Amino acid sequence: LAKFWLLFAGVLLFYAVSRQPFGNWWRVGWIFTLLGGLTSIYFLAGHDWHADPTHFSWINTFGSAWREMFPVTIHSRLTDYAAAGILAITIPFAISLWPYTKKSNSKRLILIATGLIIAFGLLMTGERSAWFVLSLAFIPWLMWEVAQKLGRNNREEIIHRFSRLMRLIGLLLLVLVFSYGLIAAIQTQGVPGLGSLFDRMVFVGNTLDLIGDFLFTGGGLRAFEGLYSHYIFAIPHVLASYSLNLFLDVTLEQGIFAGLSLVLILFGSIWIARKPYTQFHGVGDLLKWAALTGLIFMIVHGLVDNSFYGDRGTPFLFVLPGMVMMLSSNSEVLQKAKKGSNFIDFRRQSLALRVLIFLFAVTGLLAVILMAGEKLLARVYVNLASVEMARIELRDFPRNEWVYSSDVHLMADSVELMRRALHIDPNLHASYHRLGLIALKQHDFSLALEHLERAYDLHPTHRGIQKNLGYSFVWVGNYPRAKELLIDLPETHLELGNYSHFWRLNSRPDLADNALFMVAELAGSRTQ
Numbered sequence: 001l002a003k004f005w006l007l008f009a010g011v012l013l014f015y016a017v018s019r020q021p022f023g024n025w026w027r028v029g030w031i032f033t034l035l036g037g038l039t040s041i042y043f044l045a046g047h048d049w050h051a052d053p054t055h056f057s058w059i060n061t062f063g064s065a066w067r068e069m070f071p072v073t074i075h076s077r078l079t080d081y082a083a084a085g086i087l088a089i090t091i092p093f094a095i096s097l098w099p100y101t102k103k104s105n106s107k108r109l110i111l112i113a114t115g116l117i118i119a120f121g122l123l124m125t126g127e128r129s130a131w132f133v134l135s136l137a138f139i140p141w142l143m144w145e146v147a148q149k150l151g152r153n154n155r156e157e158i159i160h161r162f163s164r165l166m167r168l169i170g171l172l173l174l175v176l177v178f179s180y181g182l183i184a185a186i187q188t189q190g191v192p193g194l195g196s197l198f199d200r201m202v203f204v205g206n207t208l209d210l211i212g213d214f215l216f217t218g219g220g221l222r223a224f225e226g227l228y229s230h231y232i233f234a235i236p237h238v239l240a241s242y243s244l245n246l247f248l249d250v251t252l253e254q255g256i257f258a259g260l261s262l263v264l265i266l267f268g269s270i271w272i273a274r275k276p277y278t279q280f281h282g283v284g285d286l287l288k289w290a291a292l293t294g295l296i297f298m299i300v301h302g303l304v305d306n307s308f309y310g311d312r313g314t315p316f317l318f319v320l321p322g323m324v325m326m327l328s329s330n331s332e333v334l335q336k337a338k339k340g341s342n343f344i345d346f347r348r349q350s351l352a353l354r355v356l357i358f359l360f361a362v363t364g365l366l367a368v369i370l371m372a373g374e375k376l377l378a379r380v381y382v383n384l385a386s387v388e389m390a391r392i393e394l395r396d397f398p399r400n401e402w403v404y405s406s407d408v409h410l411m412a413d414s415v416e417l418m419r420r421a422l423h424i425d426p427n428l429h430a431s432y433h434r435l436g437l438i439a440l441k442q443h444d445f446s447l448a449l450e451h452l453e454r455a456y457d458l459h460p461t462h463r464g465i466q467k468n469l470g471y472s473f474v475w476v477g478n479y480p481r482a483k484e485l486l487i488d489l490p491e492t493h494l495e496l497g498n499y500s501h502f503w504r505l506n507s508r509p510d511l512a513d514n515a516l517f518m519v520a521e522l523a524g525s526r527t528q
Contacts, residue, residue, distance in 0.1 A: 036086065050064050266321065382417070
């Protein structure tokens, strides 16, 4: 429910900003800049660099010294990655206000102080990805300013030079990416960030596996930590709270249509803002570039981290699209007043465009339904079954311990839906996976093996299937097959020791002995 209210606040903030009259652009810019300053102060006052260190020892040392110099009683609930995202999108607005403070020394001093506070807060988050992506996001704005200087106020010349500069920058970035990838392919040791990159790709793959099970409805708000821990790692405690990807998090929790909607909102905002930039240079132009820079940051940074959905940054999710709507819709009116040219009602154009997009979307959806046929219905059954099963299994998550008592009798509807799905499409690994998990709950390990082996054949890279199948082989005493599946999962050695204790407490010494024997087998293989 708390996540819902954060999203609701984001929607309200969008309408509050987008409905502002064009004459308030500078007030909105100032409010957003000051909000960034207050966010930085809140983060600096409450973050504990000793308990939650960054990747940089010098930041941790300075942060610890900072807290000793300025002891506070508040405990910041703003994580470093959420703070980094919020601060990163407010920095461009502080820069955009600089030319409009020339006539007031007091405003200029306030702006300088606020900008330094925001920059210092961003530095102290230690979020390398935010620093790097923000630098990239500033490139189009910087190239536009260079093109304006070279174009000598000739609009066509400015656009031409801007295009050439952006192509050159794009080529250089491609060369750098290719060179880095080549080095990584030749030498995997000592390449900065390579391990992190591989870990992120694995994280993304695991999240995509979950999305396939909750494709249409999503798993529910704040459901990621439970779904990921239970169905990918088969553990009863929280492993991660978000997937390191804004778009995947939204899709997993709210379904594919919500994920696509977010993509359309962010990229559509860039498309809407693009036209006024190339048509005139006037009041609020710098603020538009600030909004565009922030949108670029949100999209690119959203591919590697989640600052605007997984935590307290959620209310800022729609602020920048709201600013684009405020500035761009009013720029049409401004152009009419300045040029006196023939003017086409933007609202009518917008309404017609919305009708066309709606008709196109409905037509496309009907075409997909007709082409997919019953297989799409099978996916719907899997989705509904997965939601119902997760609702039952994760109602008390995190329990932080395995529970012996079975609640399988509550999953009869899920079992029936999965069987319907398999009747339509016998190659759905998710159905076999879920049926295997239910058999494990019933301690029917032979039936669990039957379902999980079929699921593994269909999807051998699914970590949750691999792990549960490996444990099933342990419980039936097939240690060679279990070792093949579990040897590459580093946490299984400790977990099997815990399972031995768990089974003894629940009067299953046979399974406890199996777990201990498997611990010795894995330990011997890993020390060779």
